Amino acid sequence: MVKNSNTQRTILDLAEALLQDKGFNGFSYAHIAEKLGVKNAAIHYHFPSKEELGCAVVQRYRDRFQLWINNARVKDLSPQKKLDWFFGIYTTLRADKGRVCLAGSLETDFNAIPDSLREQTQSMTREMLSWLQATLKEGKQLGVFQFNGEAGAKAALVLSSLQGGLQIARALGTKKFHEVVEQNKQDLLA
């Protein structure tokens, strides 16, 4: 059982974790209620429908991401450090009970989730990819990253591999995920 001064926020935390653990169609209000120590119906008071709950989780994630990348602690970092920060997000997910990334989870269930949640997922993915592209481009111009082709394509490769890497790690262990991260770094210096 989890207690928090802000119930709304705790529900979002639990829903986010469950989404990353079991997928949208693999978790229920009952799962949240049990961990929160309340009954099923109490969750509906805060989030009337599962669709709204899912959207709220992604919206919060998007807001959080924008806050981070616009904060001086990230914004003023070198491209290498920015990338390390980004990789760190995924490493933390992996270390936290093998959670996968929100985008990967929702994209995999893409054809079995509500429309509004699909749109949220699109926006989230676009925003992450956009930032990653800009970061890679900046690094290439500064000469600290080396790669052939467009920054957009390289960003797609890096993001895809982190997403897929967290998933493969579930089958083959954490070592595989770290190999993906390290290889990405290697390939940017080659």
Place this chain on the structure above:
Amino acid sequence: MVKNSNTQRTILDLAEALLQDKGFNGFSYAHIAEKLGVKNAAIHYHFPSKEELGCAVVQRYRDRFQLWINNARVKDLSPQKKLDWFFGIYTTLRADKGRVCLAGSLETDFNAIPDSLREQTQSMTREMLSWLQATLKEGKQLGVFQFNGEAGAKAALVLSSLQGGLQIARALGTKKFHEVVEQNKQDLLA
């Protein structure tokens, strides 16, 4: 409605497609039955439980993969052509209604699927990664692939990115997937 001389096989085809379309917890016997033009219960005659059905789908996929890689048409190809063949599998999936790869789908739902299916998923992923690693190693030794680090790590990166690439394409379109494939090729020649 789909008809086929071999019902068993058609069910596996439909289940595989649904697994790649909606995930294990996003499809039901009713979905299969409707497409097959029979009633729900008829599916249970061929596959008593959803767990067995899921395992049969993955087992067939594994068998098929082993047949392919041991067939002269693939076995005797150059490393570059082998890789092209492998990428082609994913390109075909993307072109077929945006299906994602079986491994990615099951790994994402990993904590919400039966034990036996988890084991099947592990074996499938291990076998694909193993072949990819050998292919990359062969290419590196022949001097046609260039990359830093171990072939195992590079294989993990390539497989992860294909898996994630199919997922990201659902949110941002097919172009993103092709960027991932092309960037992978670029990075092997750099």
Place this chain on the structure above:
DNA sequence: GTCTATAGGGGGATAGAC
């Protein structure tokens, strides 16, 4: 091999008491 019928459970969601 497929049907109808049905059991049994879980899930999302609402109503009304407290």
Place this chain on the structure above:
DNA sequence: GTCTATCCCCCTATAGAC
């Protein structure tokens, strides 16, 4: 805000007729 009670639907699965 949370509770109990309840509704209704979908799901997996089984029994027995055809």
